Amino acid sequence: MNREGTSKIILPSVSLAAGGIGGAVEAAVTYPLEFAKTRMQLGTVKTRNPFVVINHVVRTEGLPALYKGFPNVILGSMGKNAIRFVSFDAIKNVWKDAETGELTPTRSLLAGMTAGVVTSIFAVTPTQRIKTALIDDGGGERRFRSGLHAARVMYQERGLAALYYGFSGTTLKAISATGVRMGTYNILKDYEHSRNIQPKMSTSFMNGAVAGFVTTYATQPFDTLKTRCQTSNGASTVEAFRNIMADGGIRVFWSGSIVRLGRTILSGGILFTVYEKIAAAMPPLLGAK
Template sequence: MVSGEGAEKTPLVSLIAGGTAGGVEATITYPFEFAKTRVQLHDDSPSKNPFRVIKAVIEKEGPRSLYKGCETLVAGTILKDAIRFISFDSIKSAFKDPETGTLSPLRNLLAGISAGVVASTFAVTPTERIKTALIDDARHDKRFTSPWHATKTLVAEHGLVKAMYRGYVTTTLKQASTTAVRLGTYNILKDFERLRDIPQTTATTFGNGAVAGTIVVFVTQPFDTLKTRAQSVRGAGVKEAFTSIIADYGVKGLWRGSTMRLGRTVLAGGILFTTYEWVAALIQPVLDKKLLPARSE
């Protein structure tokens, strides 16, 4: 049972629970992210099975290569999900119906879009740029020895803003749409269940997260593919990234890597929301006790 479901989450709870959930989810599912990124970066592998891609990488480059760029993604995901959940929960609280405590589907989506833009600006774009550059570099040049070395090298070559915010438009489009669909769908399902007195168990939470993850993949995959191309080592503008994908694979290339992303995102959605609700239920009473004396003064 996920306890504390009806309690209003404070900003600090959203921040801690969101960051913790993001770190756990990113660490567990990173090999799927690695495989997806490889396929999107001109990888000629005919297989769409993420397990086969992962097996081939292990055989050619060793098991450690599957976690190339993982530190950057985990750090970025902790920051991203901390910002994303605190933004979404704060906006959701302002938008909700005072009588039912729920949001309309449109307001859910608007809250998600707003949270996605904030997360992309302050966390996602820089960390995704370094992660993608590390994975791309590992295929050919092998210039970068660590995330920090990659950051210093790219900044020295292109300047801080151009190096770290390469692909900002495509990343923000992806984050805004992903956050709107994922958090919006999850919250719509929760509101539907709450109004019908459906118990919020761990299984329910995991299932809601998995459903939200599945919808996210097929709706937002073109933005993800464009983002990956734009953030490769060489880099590309939105137009160049789009035309190169169409030239290489046709329109269906915009959904390249969707199978691999689906495997990760369905699992990630379940892990993310389950961990978030668990951590929130665990720390909310503790923080309430500590803050209660201050509130009563």
């Protein structure tokens, strides 16, 4: 709702563009931390310091190895965030209060969770599967030459289902992460509106960072389970769970949580800031209601 008492409707075209650009910028800045977190979750390194992982990879495998799977992540992040914002904004526009233009906290979370399911099916699971397989393969067999080659090999070996290994864990993570992240962010935005706080880049960044902090610890077990499912050889959810328990028990589910926290806070701040700026720069595509 704006200062004159009307609410702006963010059209799908704006959400698609702003979410896609925001996702690309966020992925480009934070990918080395994502790479280190994935190696830590796979159990191939025994350290909690992401910079030790990054340094080791650069020394032993070369700098290009640090960006294994990066093009796939850029495309995946653009698609993921574009779909996430389009679906979330569409759901939000239907569920929001007609007079205030706001959602209740419960509806904010439900809208985010629904967007998470849509995002997992159409973007997150396949792209995360390829990214994780590439990172795992880089430290082992090295049978994949690129993301496209990895997808082709996995499809030839096991069919389309090969690209959906870890679907349960990924979807649970997407539901909880998108629900918490988008829901928390929307609650903070509604709070700003109710207090007549003027939107600024700094508040957008802080809102995204807070949403990222809450998201990390609420969803880390699902993220670890998803990663173990998406190794180069693939594993079922049950197999991944047993593997994690055999590796060290419950605490292993939070492997890489600190590095993911740093990445999520940074990515959340970047993502929502870029999204707000891009959406605000496209007034012809915004309708008033």
